[in-house]
Amino acid sequence: MKETVTVKTLAKELNISIATVSKALNDSYEISLETKQKVWDLAKKLKYQRNPSASNLRSHKTKTIAVIIPEIANNFFSLAINGIEEIARKRDYHVLIYQTHENSEIEIAFTDSLLSGRVDGILISVSSNTNNNDHFKELVKKIPVVFFDRVFEDIDAVKITTDDYDSAYNATRHLIEGGCKKIAYLFALNNLVTGKNRFAGYKKALEEYGMVYTDAMVVNYDKDISKNYENIKAMVSSEKPDAIISSIEDLALPCYYVARELNLNIPRDLKIISFSNLNTAPLLNPSLTTIEQPAFEIGKEAADILFKILDKKYFEPNGNHILKSSLIKRESTS
Template sequence: MSGINIKKLALELNLSAATVSRALRDSYEISTETKQKVWAMAKKLNYEPNPSASNLRSQKSKTIAVIIPEVANNFFSQAINGIEEIARTRDYHVLIYQTHENSETEIAFIQRLLSGRVDGILISISKETDDNQLFKEIIKDIPVIFFDRVFKDIDAVKITTDDYESTYNATLHLIDCGCKKIAYLMGLSNLETGKKRIDGYTAALNDNDIAYKNELIMADCTDDDENYQQIKKLLITEKPDGIISSIEELALPCYYACKDLNLNIPADVKIISFSNLKTAPLLNPSLTTITQPAFEMGKEAATILFKILDKKYFESNETLILKSTLIKRGSTRCE
């Protein structure tokens, strides 16, 4: 039988490609029973290892991969700049993969990269991703650094920002400016990042004796027009005096909705958003932002990856937390 590769072997055995690969290499991480099953199936199907792939594994490809939800997002474009700055000093190429928030696309990219095409992976997981099992497998085969959007329960280096504290302080800023009915536009609810952000909002309300109301929470969806319509409906029905957008994509629809409804920002409603938009100061009024240290995060992630590749980094499970900055501008001006 010709054309048998690790992927097909894995399919026959109902195992992951990573497990089959390690079994074929007689890895200590795989049980003797599993190895014997894999070897028996490989023999039965006349599997022959790809010598070029083995060579790639034993040599450096001088390439790293960055897997992100979207390049157009200002945060990720700045993080890539930080990664590339470090990679250039090491004479490494950087391959960029966009998942467009699709977990299946993410998995396909990762499985492709396990062939030895890259020496390491930097990843910010898609908002659809809720299973870390594949990642637990691949980190045994290739160095992986998680940044910004990470799994809580995985033994790997994770670099995040202070999402809870950032949202807490943003909510506090609105309360200090007199807001008593603060709406929250929720994104990334599936991920640890999103959970920490809404926890910060909830805690700030609680600490200031303001009741949490489900009616003031809006969950984002994939359709831009639907998000806009939801924001408009929220402004009409609930009449919030403050809005916190937990993701950058929902900030501008707030401005459009307020304009359509003849609401004045900040007199009628004050707006804060997580955002790395370079045009935030140019909006009318300028947008108050929770700005993440995206460039620094990219640099830090790449620096640690290269330390791992150089065998100079021994902390296999560590979370580094970088601080975001609340930049107060016109959209939350206190009267």
């Protein structure tokens, strides 16, 4: 059993006090360069590693942030985490991952548990079936939090989103200008601004062209994934839309299967456009027109701002940062 090397070890070896060692390791101005160098050299030689628990306990800094997301096996979120991790890495921070699986209760359990001082800050993308934001309101009072992509309106925290309204609006216009007369909508994130804005953009475009939608043309996301397929199929069968806008990626692929099942040709009989970060979008049959969110940049931005808050260099508690998505036109709408 190896002896673990602590400040004590170094102190004893160098015949100086523990305090001096600790200060030297933290590059304190109180310590002479000469002594610091001796400490650093020995620390390196003995492979000294600062004990994080002890350090945290004393300093109340954990060098750790938490990321709470609905699902990791999702292109958007894994890219976002990628961005977050990149920023965290630069600052030698550690990243804890928590998946809610779109379950609000799990989400609450996570946020509660993170109040114990395990992390310095939290990045959250809200679960789709979270209706009540009381726990978030409490949370943001106690610990720095940045919301990204899936956000609530009335929370006192920084939010990073994309131009949901504009991109949905543009997508709808793209369809209308392509000759579509009846555009169905796959609605998700109903209770979040994110979802509301997308839907509003869709409605606005319809309105501008004197078109209407009926409730029958709107399919709501069901967390039971198999039902989504059925619901879309039922809607397409009865309503016979000539286009579909999907407000989340998860609903795009079911559309392809439905079209196949109903013998509808995409894009001739049915045009499809979806919010999506699928890297196979260009290779699908037919290739899929997407509203691509800058997922990686969202993650970076969110992390960046969280760190600014931790550094106390950010003073806009309600900042709303909006990044631009891009509409990438492909065969499914041509």
